[in-house]
Amino acid sequence: MDSLQKTENQEVSQEQIILDAASKVFMRKGYEGARMQEIADEAGINKALLHYYFRSKELLFHHIFRQSFRSFWPSIEPVLYKADSDIRSVIKAMVYGYANLLEKMPYLPNFIINEINRDPAKVAGLIQDAGIKPEMVVSAFERAMNKGEIVRMDPRELIVNIIGLCVFPVITRPLLGTLLYHEKHAYEQFLQSRKETACEFICRAVCLNFAAKSDF
Numbered sequence: 001m002d003s004l005q006k007t008e009n010q011e012v013s014q015e016q017i018i019l020d021a022a023s024k025v026f027m028r029k030g031y032e033g034a035r036m037q038e039i040a041d042e043a044g045i046n047k048a049l050l051h052y053y054f055r056s057k058e059l060l061f062h063h064i065f066r067q068s069f070r071s072f073w074p075s076i077e078p079v080l081y082k083a084d085s086d087i088r089s090v091i092k093a094m095v096y097g098y099a100n101l102l103e104k105m106p107y108l109p110n111f112i113i114n115e116i117n118r119d120p121a122k123v124a125g126l127i128q129d130a131g132i133k134p135e136m137v138v139s140a141f142e143r144a145m146n147k148g149e150i151v152r153m154d155p156r157e158l159i160v161n162i163i164g165l166c167v168f169p170v171i172t173r174p175l176l177g178t179l180l181y182h183e184k185h186a187y188e189q190f191l192q193s194r195k196e197t198a199c200e201f202i203c204r205a206v207c208l209n210f211a212a213k214s215d216f
Contacts (some may be wrong), residue, residue: 015053018043019067022060023105031061031111062126068108069130072101080136087144088207091162092199094137097179098166099195109171134159150206158206165198 022045025034036057040050056058079085102108114124141155150158169176173187175176181187203210 014045018050018053018060019064019084020172023064026061026064026105026107030107031057031114037061064109064129065108065126066107068105069127069132070102072097073131073133075100077133079135080140085140087140087149088199088203088210090140090144091202091207094162095166095199095202098159099191099198102166102170103191106170106173110168113171128210144184148208150208155207158202162202164200169194 018039022034023038024040025039029035029038034057036050037047039057039060040047044049054063075097076090078091079089112123137159138155141158143148145152145155169191174175179188181190
């Protein structure tokens with residue numbers, strides 16, 4: 001039994017080493033530019049062993065995709081469960097959750113766009129498999145509308161607006177970084193400060209009685 005447990009632990013450890021290595025390669029090269037041989041080299045293993053654990057780059061990325069979203073959702077879900085949560089806390093949790101996820105996986109938006117064009121049902125399935133529950137966000141916004149905290153609107157539009165504000169700067173980074181942010185690390189600093197400014201922007205747009213930055 002101890003031998004079996006040790007083998008299972010080794011399997012988990014090796015798998016995680018591969019996932020960490022793949023994340024680094026995806027970070028450097030993006031999904032399209034990443035190669036299985038480079039991932040194997042980063043993990044310090046041969047390509048045959050890499051294929052033993054993950055048969056293809058797509059399956060490897062799907063695993064990272066689900067793993068990342070499973071770490072992202074718990075930062076939002078507790079706020080959504082509270083019926084008396086201030087809607088600004090919900091908005092902040094969503095913005096920071098998405099922004100932190102994209103900070104770890106800047107290649108994610110391009111992958112999703114490519115996969116949506118190829119197989120949108122698969123992308124929806126990956127997100128659902130990760131435990132994401134959009135209906136909880138919709139319910140939180142509907143409660144806020146009923147309590148007079150935010151303007152009445154289709155809550156799905158608010159979700160799309162929040163996602164768009166988080167995703168667009170990541171997708172357009174090569175262009176905006178060249179045009180607007182010339183100093184070294186300036187764009188990284190912009191993305192960090194944008195978490196707060198995006199929250200304030202959304203709250204000013206939809207929250208009733210939102211008067212000043214100190215309210216946020």
